[in-house]
Amino acid sequence: MSRRPVSRTMLLSLFAALITLILTGPLSGLVLNGYDFTTRFAAPLQIAAMVLILRFIAGLLPASWLAPKQKHEVEPRAPRFKTYQLVLGGLVLYLALASLVLFASKYWLAVGIMALIYVLLGLGLNVVVGFAGLLDLGFVGFYAVGAYGYALGHQYLGLGFWAAIPLAALLAGMFGMILGFPVLRMHGDYLAIVTLGFGEIIRLVLNNWMAFTGGPNGVDAPAPTFFGWEFKANVTQGGVPFHEVWGLEYSSGMLDAFIFLVLLAVVGLTLYAVSRLRGMPIGRAWEALREDEIACRSLGLNHVWTKLSAFAMGASIGGVAGVFFAASQGFVSPISFSFFESALVLAIVVLGGLGSVYGVILAALFLTLMPEVLREFADYRILIFGFAMVLIMIWRPRGIIQQRRPFFKRAGS
């Protein structure tokens, strides 16, 4: 454990304080009054002093504390559970989580639904970014396609919730392919910019095509039903009210409880599918494409098809998430599909660990539940968020959970 000399730490701390002063001085030190301004010296000096102290303390810590804690490569590991064990475990876990419905308030159910939607989005983007290595900044576009697909599908075609789920997956998958075509030859930064544009195009179309999408006013999305049962006080879609069938007291949380249960099942199935993908030929092909496209072609893999299938698979998961979003909100408008959402989902994937399915779940839960727990600090949400991100990237540059490669045992041993 090497310790850096105190004098040098002092110098670096002063330097950091100076930079802070320059950066935050004008922001916190100048108070505008109409066309005039007054200066306030206390605030910037306080901030700078805080940075000075923190930097000094950080400098005194042993260097190894600040070093990354993750190895470059982790050993591959054989799956520890048999398929039937996984299925049983999944069922038990589902029942345990589903029973939360009985205790949770409507507020926490809504929070839980949003958390699960982000898990779903994270799993979808993980296919594109984590497996196939295609940096997609417009993922929110597919989320919007799914949400609007449900709302508009109901408005124009009378589609119900259950029909909307597979159709939205298909529709978003098609959009994924459409996006995929022009960007086939792009990598890295270029791809990121084009996909960013794609996400914005979808949002702008939704915002400006008044006649079809209702523009900024948004569209109503119907509440889901289950075999004709409706979870509303009064039926609106020609079914029967759920609470009357079962002789229950009506409560407004029933709808959320229902959506939560269905969404939980969908997340579970998606989770299972995505985690299996890695060991399947298509998942391997995506990863190989990320590693070396030329080598893939030399082995007879159709790189165009492989890439498009990754886009389509990720997009259709995003589309399904969109349906649940629309159903739980009862209303969609373009505001919900800003670039910030894409950034948030990307943050989930990167924080969780590229390609790591369980990491994505942890990160999604962290990033959606943390703001609810820290309600008092609502103003500092993004700040805390950024801080957590920086810390995790320092200590675990490969994400909270680093993905392990699957282990392949020699047959018959």
Next chain:
Amino acid sequence: MTSLLKLEAISLRFGGIIALNKVSLAVAENSITAIIGPNGAGKTTLFNCITGFYRAQEGRILLQKEQKQTDLVALLGGSIKFSEGPLKGLRKFIYGLFGGTHLVARSGVARTFQNIRLFAEMTVVENLLIAQHRQLNRNLLAGFLNLPGYRKSEARALAKAYEWLDIIGLGALANSPAGALSYGNQRRLEIARAMCINPRLICLDEPAAGLNPRETDELSVLIKRLRDEFHVTVLVIEHDMSLVMSISDHIVVLNYGEVIAKGSPKEVQADPRVLAAYLGTDEE
């Protein structure tokens, strides 16, 4: 002996550089043919044409497959001509969209690269599994549900991968990342990976580059095994003359994009033009 591969007057220019100038050669089935020549002679470019990474601007590359002949250049599509009719035009359009390189590989031409191209972050055995992609059960549903047909196909691929790992002596490193292997092991793994697509012809681009003498000896044994045991035809670019002379049945010498000599190792060694190209003696 029938020839498996026939190049008929292949030409390729990069701007002003004539990288290949009317190269014609025939590769006999089940033989080892070496392509030699000084740096920049166009050897790798020739490989890129054969394996579909470049499209030869003139000439034909014919691969004999049982009774059928495939023109590898035509597999890559090309400019659409109206006179050819809509069907051929559509086919060329689709080829143009997807690129035809993978079709060349599927028709039985495998290759390795001068600067190794393994899937470095993936494990050794995964590298071999990807090469078998086309032979696997790729049904998504079968994979998600782990149906018996899918399990069988994966098990078969795994068995084949381990078989090749034993051949190249990497069985113990099966689950370590390919990028962490030593240079010599990476070269051999790349050959095994190319062999896993079940090729008829395998093109090795400087397989001995960077190997020590012992590894080079092992390599020459491996290359001969590919021909004798696995019945593939080998086309190899190599600068190591003692290796070339000891393994090849036939040698083609390239210089400035032209074939300047071909024949058995003895004939080529005695050819004055080859000596001139390598040693730079006075031109007549």
